[in-house]
Amino acid sequence: MAERANIGILGASGYTGSELLRLLLRHPRIDIALLTADRRAGQTMRDVFPQFSPYALPRLVAIDDLDWPSTGVDLVFCALPHGTTQTVIDALLTAAPHVKVVDLSADFRLFDADAYARWYGHAHRAEALQREAVYGLVEVYREKIKGARLVANPGCYTTCAQLPLLPLIRAGAIAVDEIVIDAKSGVTGAGRAAKEANLFTEVSEGFHAYGVGHHRHMAELDQEFSKAAGRPVVPTFTPHLVPMNRGILSTIYVRGSAGQGAEELHAILVDAYADEPFVHVLPFGEMPQTRHVRGSNMTFIGVAKDRVAGRAIIGSALDNLAKGASGQAVQNMNLMLGYPETLGLEQVALFP
Template identity: 55%
Template structure:
């Protein structure tokens, strides 16, 4: 299996960008292109960037929707911001773009990004650059990687772990939603040797928006309402991505048992992780280590003993809530992690990464609180 795109160097959110980097602000905003803006993650980028003072959306692409006003495709954003009409990727004038969010489907990104001018900083929200080993990519995504040289310079974008590398990257591979929800709680515990690398079981549940916006029978209302179903059992594409990150943390190969489930809700994600504690480690040790690791992070919060996180507590926000419980089986722990799959699991983390890349305060444009009820 391949490990992470680049070995991590941890850092805190307070660190600043290199002095040589361009400075972007409300008076000199970065010009942003969103490729694949007609999908859910592209739409979320536009929604969140409507309140970003240092980023100005100047290009939106959507191959099948080219020529349309963005508000015709997403009427709920008619008053959100002044954005251009959708165009085709081939019609983009890259001389007038500083950075891009690539929200295209898997396997469609590689050749496009390989052809971009080198001044463009890119956060790719597809899976195309998440796996270091291109043969692992071919195995799980059903086709050879078309930009292996570009893959070598990609930095994995789990912001709270790889921040130092992200800062100087030209291309950041934004993590998948399931991998984000699993790695944020388990990475520090494996790195510290507080949990064992064997017998890690992850039970994850996601809202239907994680499947994208394309019309598919399996995701019609009558197919998903009033029920729950497992999918990708023992072979979900996010498994190697999760394992490469956890292997980096542990310093040795980690294999997990992972099963995702589709829930009858629009957005939200919960990963319940069952782990073995190392000898003489207690539940309080696990919780306190996570508290210490994330105490200076804006978007990751470890809940006090006994509090249970709910997906509705993070809906529409860039936050990750984590809780740790003792299993009734001695020596085991239950770690629960919730995120909004479209925000911290996709577009919110992408903006967080681009903020880091362009030297903008990391929290900019992302301080929306959860929407409830």
């Protein structure tokens, strides 16, 4: 374990890149050595995000101008769009195989090459690295992450759904063929690139579903739920866009198995997360709110009875830019570098 580490952020001009920088600036054992943003190359971070004006930071550079061995980085966060990320990381690790990588895109989350091609429309361009990558859901894969060179940070929707459901699936406590996930996300989940559908007048004063029946996060849910169950699991999942900046709220409907009621499901989750620093199970009957996790690395989970006997309603809330992306990525970084897992992530949610 190094006393300090030099860190790079690829794609620092996006929302997840800026969130990474916000968190890392307060990390006591990190030095920011490299920031990239191809369209903003030559500019400073204060030109892109004025909140960083007080801090001395490297100037933004283009990825193609980098000589990886001379950068001196120990770990790189990759906050680039899926598809292009796999070729960038392949080139990086070929030139500098000692560097560790936390990838925030979807490029290395699926371990099956055929599944990747089916969901993303092309063959994976770095299959050897796809096989090497470790899925970065810390509460499940903590020990594997500690020894990994390449970690695939989970998606925001999938993190919000997996944390409450995986312990129940592993315990055989719910009917896995009846899982319904109704999820809502803030607009930052769509990224910072200009898109007509994300204009204020297009998004405000409205609420709509999208990716209905074929959202790419379904592949991630299928993979992890099936692995936990030991057989194929295909949940119903529908995402919605809500006119707020940050946050994800998932309302999940399940049926208990073998006589398991809502109280028993709640007890399983309380036990599963009793020692986890970033997952909090609320008292039985209480539901989480996105405002209570905003800006933090926390996930709040609640369980309540349904009026239908044998069914339960589970609520899960997290900040899509923090525990759903950059906060979880820093959590992964801490494990990969041998630092305390909570280092730099202790901030309490910002409310109101």
